[in-house]
Amino acid sequence: MAFESLSGKLQEVFKKLRGKGKLSEKDIKDAMREVKVALLEADVNFKVVKDFINAVTEKALGQEVMESLTPAQQVIKIVNEELTSLMGSTQSWLNLGNKIPAVIMMVGLQGSGKTTACGKLANLLKKQGKNPMLVACDVIRPAAIKQLQVVGSNVNVPVFTMGDKTNPVDIAKASIDYAKSHNMDVVIIDTAGRLHIDDELMEELINIKKVVNPDEILLVVDAMTGQDAVNVASSFNERLDITGVILTKLDGDTRGGAALSIKAVTQKPIKYIGTGEKLSDIEPFYPDRMASRILGMGDVLTLIEKAQAAIDEKKALEMGQKLLTKQFTLDDFLEQLQSLKNMGPLDQLLGMIPGMSKNMLKGIDISEKDLKRVEAIIQSMTKEERQNPSIINGSRKKRIAKGSGTTIQQVNSLLKQFEETKKMMKKFADFDKDIKKGKLKLPFFR
Numbered sequence: 001m002a003f004e005s006l007s008g009k010l011q012e013v014f015k016k017l018r019g020k021g022k023l024s025e026k027d028i029k030d031a032m033r034e035v036k037v038a039l040l041e042a043d044v045n046f047k048v049v050k051d052f053i054n055a056v057t058e059k060a061l062g063q064e065v066m067e068s069l070t071p072a073q074q075v076i077k078i079v080n081e082e083l084t085s086l087m088g089s090t091q092s093w094l095n096l097g098n099k100i101p102a103v104i105m106m107v108g109l110q111g112s113g114k115t116t117a118c119g120k121l122a123n124l125l126k127k128q129g130k131n132p133m134l135v136a137c138d139v140i141r142p143a144a145i146k147q148l149q150v151v152g153s154n155v156n157v158p159v160f161t162m163g164d165k166t167n168p169v170d171i172a173k174a175s176i177d178y179a180k181s182h183n184m185d186v187v188i189i190d191t192a193g194r195l196h197i198d199d200e201l202m203e204e205l206i207n208i209k210k211v212v213n214p215d216e217i218l219l220v221v222d223a224m225t226g227q228d229a230v231n232v233a234s235s236f237n238e239r240l241d242i243t244g245v246i247l248t249k250l251d252g253d254t255r256g257g258a259a260l261s262i263k264a265v266t267q268k269p270i271k272y273i274g275t276g277e278k279l280s281d282i283e284p285f286y287p288d289r290m291a292s293r294i295l296g297m298g299d300v301l302t303l304i305e306k307a308q309a310a311i312d313e314k315k316a317l318e319m320g321q322k323l324l325t326k327q328f329t330l331d332d333f334l335e336q337l338q339s340l341k342n343m344g345p346l347d348q349l350l351g352m353i354p355g356m357s358k359n360m361l362k363g364i365d366i367s368e369k370d371l372k373r374v375e376a377i378i379q380s381m382t383k384e385e386r387q388n389p390s391i392i393n394g395s396r397k398k399r400i401a402k403g404s405g406t407t408i409q410q411v412n413s414l415l416k417q418f419e420e421t422k423k424m425m426k427k428f429a430d431f432d433k434d435i436k437k438g439k440l441k442l443p444f445f446r
């Protein structure tokens with residue numbers, strides 16, 4: 001998980017502070033020294049760290065904090081606010097301007113995830129009711145056009161191409177005319193990348209920019225490259241005056257430096273983050289939610305949004321009703337597992353729950369293979385068995401295992417999981433009732 005080490009270290013610092021009660025100037029300075037080391041180790045830009053520490057220290061040494069009843073909480077609050085502001089304070093929306101088609105130009109180095117990001121963005125815009133078109137302007141990398149076509153067909157978005165023998169500037173220009181005459185309202189241009197920034201690439205991009213007059217120039221950078229990502233962002237910004245950044249591969253083991261430095265160094269916001277290889281793995285970038293995640297306070301809002309996107313609300317209500325009337329069946333269980341799978345990798349989801357640590361997540365995962373096995377087992381049951389699993393005795397288990405190509409142990413383990421899920425859902429339902437009655441508060445809101 002991204003930010004894991006930084007998050008762990010910051011939480012350690014705060015734990016120490018919390019244990020102290022009243023804080024002295026020295027306590028705060030010591031804590032800030034540790035925060036500084038943690039940020040530098042996370043590959044945050046040196047100047048950014050220096051300014052950040054100065055800003056936090058100045059506020060933390062203020063009278064309100066020193067004299068408050070909960071000084072440690074106040075310091076954490078300040079760090080949270082400063083982290084949020086470092087990453088741009090508020091979420092930056094895509095600006096599609098007024099002209100039709102709106103033009104988004106995607107730029108970035110080779111392998112940053114640019115082509116994938118084009119597909120993710122097209123997918124997102126389509127879901128928002130737009131009619132996007134992808135444009136293949138990378139005529140340099142062999143197979144780049146084919147890759148864009150595959151991405152386009154996966155999200156059901158047309159791809160405009162003129163092969164690899166035409167000048168990219170001409171392709172870009174022609175694509176706008178094509179979009180106008182075919183009712184496409186957003187054009188997403190996939191441009192060529194290079195291994196390193198070079199003048200030829202920049203010239204080409206500047207020329208494309210001149211002819212298409214883009215509403216957005218989004219730079220795609222790989223979060224795993226840390227400080228390099230920030231340097232790349234600076235260079236592209238100087239030459240092209242980009243409008244925002246898509247930070248990819250935040251699902252990996254990145255230390256997080258790029259996410260924390262890009263806005264401060266380039267003054268351009270991160271607009272989206274890539275959280276996986278699938279074309280649905282893209283999220284808007286919310287500085288405040290990211291700061292919460294880094295500080296181990298979880299990101300309940302993103303979790304709720306993911307659940308809303310993946311689970312049909314009407315169905316969720318139906319399931320809740322079934323649970324109350326004890327009619328929750330194995331069919332419902334299967335449907336629930338499938339919804340969960342649609343929300344993304346479980347470790348990423350659980351990482352958004354306040355107080356969850358990596359250790360607690362060890363061994364938890366539902367792979368595609370597990371899901372297929374569960375599906376096969378449930379489908380090998382009779383309707384009656386699915387409605388009322390308590391009738392599944394030894395000989396029925398044997399039949400089900402044979403029918404699904406699994407073992408009796410695997411059938412047993414599924415039935416056990418089903419019972420546990422039922423219990424857990426019941427607990428969640430009670431938990432929800434308590435929250436509504438005001439008896440319980442989530443740690444996030446404390």
Ligand SMILES: Nc1nc2c(ncn2[C@@H]2O[C@H](COP(=O)(O)OP(=O)(O)OP(=O)(O)O)[C@@H](O)[C@H]2O)c(=O)[nH]1
Pocket residue numbers: 108109110111112113114115116117138141144192193194248249250251252273274275276277281
């Ligand atoms: N884990 C992870 N992998 C990603 C993400 N985005 C892209 N990738 C992977 O990164 C690799 C490179 O992505 P591409 O989209 O081909 O890169 P590109 O920048 O278009 O490369 P060029 O066309 O050569 O400029 C692929 O294997 C993608 O699947 C992400 O958010 N997370």
